[in-house]
Amino acid sequence: MCKDCGCGLPGDVAIDGVAVSETHQSHSHDHSHDHGQPHDHDHQHPQEHGHGHPHDHAHDHPHPDAHPARRMLSVEQGILEKNDRLAERNRGYFLAKNLFVLNVLASPGAGKTALIERTATDLGTRVRLGVIVGDLATENDAIRLRGRGIPAVQITTGSVCHLDAEMVSRAMERLDLNALDILIIENVGNLVCPAVYDLGESARVVLLSVTEGEDKPLKYPVMFQSAQVVVVNKTDIAAAVGFDRDAALRNIRRVAPHATIFEVSAKTGQGMESWYAHLRSHRERAPK
């Protein structure tokens, strides 16, 4: 949380190593701040008297604020409303830029970066990819992607377990969106918290690697239920780890009957063609 104002922006979030709090003045604060101290207020004293003398006269002073009655206020407001509003702003911006945006979610180690790396490399210049990558710490992923010639911005969240719409809107300022066809947002490795934060993406892609167990969709239903696409990764080692493919697909379809499923190995390239076809169908650069 921002130390200055108590807004939702965590103080230790950084984009490409620059603390967001250092650029904090650029976002507008339209909320009121909360602090425990009561505000002093002046009383109008109709009589001219000093404050030192004993106050022993008999008549009552009415004091209407002494014990105000308790009352109910109807609120009916979504807790994520602020994030949702910012996400819609991002979405409108992406639409105006004609950009297809994916929010890629998975457990740590499921192969998110490997999938993005291979996808960007194989699609080459026909479909131009840029990446915003979120991690608690280190810029390793952005450095790894940039090493492949992929434009990448790193968000380090400090202790925050998810990306939110505001972090994305700040990170995207550091990418030339006009030079991209697809923006991939690699979320923090976590199958719980990022599920409820809309970032303004066009589609959600949830990865499940074969080493994680076939019942993962049943264990993390909120995440899988929110996916438009589920990618089963590391199929090259499925046999070695005794992966029950039928059970996994059945579980995905039970939780997310609407989702499109791809089975790939980002390492060997197996199955990647149909994933690419899916991406191309959304964003192929028109021949000039």
Next chain:
Amino acid sequence: MHEVSLMQDTVIIATRQAKDAGAQRIHRIMMRVGALSGAVPETLEFAFDIVAKGTMAEGATLEIERVPIRCYCPACAQEFEPPDFVCECTRCGQPSTDIRRGRELQVTSLEVS
């Protein structure tokens, strides 16, 4: 533990509403939390005590109404409450993508003075 962020936002919403209504203190915050909201009520309560400190909601009671998942089956033209997180019609067994309740994450009302 995004429940801490969620409760920070809750306290911000509640204090703004209370101040707008001219109140000095918040005694009770009532919330609605769906089974598919991704938030754990017990964790929200734990986080609330921490984030409310030093605000006008300090010491307030948090009341959470839990909302179960309700899905709609177009074939049976009925709403149903799945026993778990899998929206399969309790009558015909068909999967449903029409989730009508369970995603709620709202502040519903406040008791203030």
